[in-house]
Amino acid sequence: MTGTGYERDVGGPSGDQWREVQAGPEFSELRRRLRVFVFPLTAFFLAWYLLYVLLAVYAPGFMAAPVAGNINVGIVFGLLQFVTTFVITGLYASYANRRLDPIADRLRGRIEGTSAEAATEGEGEDR
């Protein structure tokens, strides 16, 4: 059988089983950990980026103020956007490795274990 998207979940856990996992405490904890981390961080970097854009548009004088030689506030602000992007990337990667992956791995093992026959069938899918 080849994948078409329609039969994707044939033989997998049933809707009830998915809902059972979804309602369970471990899954709630996983979802909570993901959301309390990524939502505030997304709000922060979007606001920080927007601040940069608005300063560039409405306060060009401020951005043109020299800092050192020909390097001005605008260049520094622009480079800081690079710095925050790299830092957020690192923070998220380490948070996900430490706080998200262990729960996700455990839940996945349990779900795929309960539908063992389905899993082997699914693995043959693309062959």
Place this chain on the structure above:
Amino acid sequence: MSEINPVLNMSIFGAFVAVTLFIVFRASRNTNTAADYYAAGRSFTGSQNGFAIAGDYLSAASFLGICGAIALNGYDGFLYSIGFLVAWLVALLLVAELLRNTGKFTMGDVLAFRMRQRPVRAAAALATLAVSFFYLLAQMAGGGSLVNLLMGIEGEVGQAIVIAVVGVVMILYVLIGGMKGTTWVQIIKAGLLIAGALVMTVWVLGLYGFNLSEVLGQAAAQPDGKGQDLLAPGAKYGENTLTQLDFISLALALVLGTAGLPHVLMRFYTVPTAKEARRSVVWAISLIGLFYLFTLVLGYGAGALVGPEEISTAPGGANAAAPLLALALGGPLLLGFIAAVAFATILAVVAGLTITASASFAHDVYVNVIRRGKDSSAINEVKVARITALVIGACAIAGGILAKNQNVAFLVALAFAVAASANLPTILYTLFWKRFNTTGALWSMYGGLSAAIVLIIFSPAVSGSETAMIPGADFALFPLSNPGLVSIPLSFLLGWLGTMLSKEKADPDKQAEMEVRSLTGAGAEKAVAH
């Protein structure tokens, strides 16, 4: 311009094509199933895919367009780099892993997961084709101006022939190598591009005693340029209230567009797990960030060493800044290398776009809309995808011949606006909002897509200004060049409104399955073992 040696340029490019075609042939030996053709058997590692993402993303727009924009307009060109980079955080934090866990081959897989299949897949495919079309146009326009500059080929016919040859090579990559071949081309290209940019950056900095301030000062000191204005924001967009709004609109489209680009999303399916997808984004952000730091030096370096006068009068205009800088630094040999890399860039990006658009048509439209998911073999699906790739390749060649001399960074910004309006709201809603339903998805996708396209048609980018695509006519009723400021919020609003107004309930079983799968990776598509 007499120093430009077309034979040398073409030989270096020819060598690149020969080497990559050989690799593509080798990679194609294992391409049998749909998962092989669309997703390279999901067998790439995170770092390989990170390079391929960088190769896919650092398009001609990034390299030629941004360097040119910084050289001529200074600081305002820098915004492109920052927007293009920060945008990756949306993909990293909200989209990449969840998408890898729920989808199979296309963006439509995720968008339609818990919705009514046929209408949502049709909308997703339409949006994919629209975004790919704008992006293709931008790349081929870049190709047109490069031909002009680097191959020493004058005249419409000669240029058209070269664009056609580039198009045919691209089609070969896609048809023979599928996603695996295309990915290798992108990996090689990313390595060459970043290495080339690194060499030029160190060279420019070396000429000025490794003092960035000195480079900036020299660029500002050019007599025929914009002087000190080059170093602060406002040189291009600071004129009046409208241009300021246009700048904000552009900024919004850039930061929200990336995570809605179908060809970027499809790259996440080429790795075996969500963890590898995360790793690939971390690699991609590092490589892309590094590259954009280089463009800052290269753009101002071109302004300082080549000068705005020579850049704006060169064939290809602003897009010629980076190649001319290479010529000024290392003579014809470095120019030949950079020119070949720029061509390879266009080739690799166009191949990635073509495979995405053809996958979306074959997988979403042919299999799931036309055949309703019934009795279709993978062989058939891949065959349809290959035929579609041929058609799209032909369109790309025609478009490239027509769309010369537009600033490619600007054209790409339009593609980002369409992606951010048509795709991103639905992706985020379906992943994070339980109540979201089919009506909301359709309203948001069709509403965002048509708003973006209609506003572009009636914008000063198309008519009513000297730099417009149709300079003779004037039907520019909408004052902004970039539609993002209006069309993106509108699309979010329509998704919410459609969901609230429709009586249809979200399917709770499917919602549970999607949410659990997206977060845990249970039941996700596995790598193909060869």
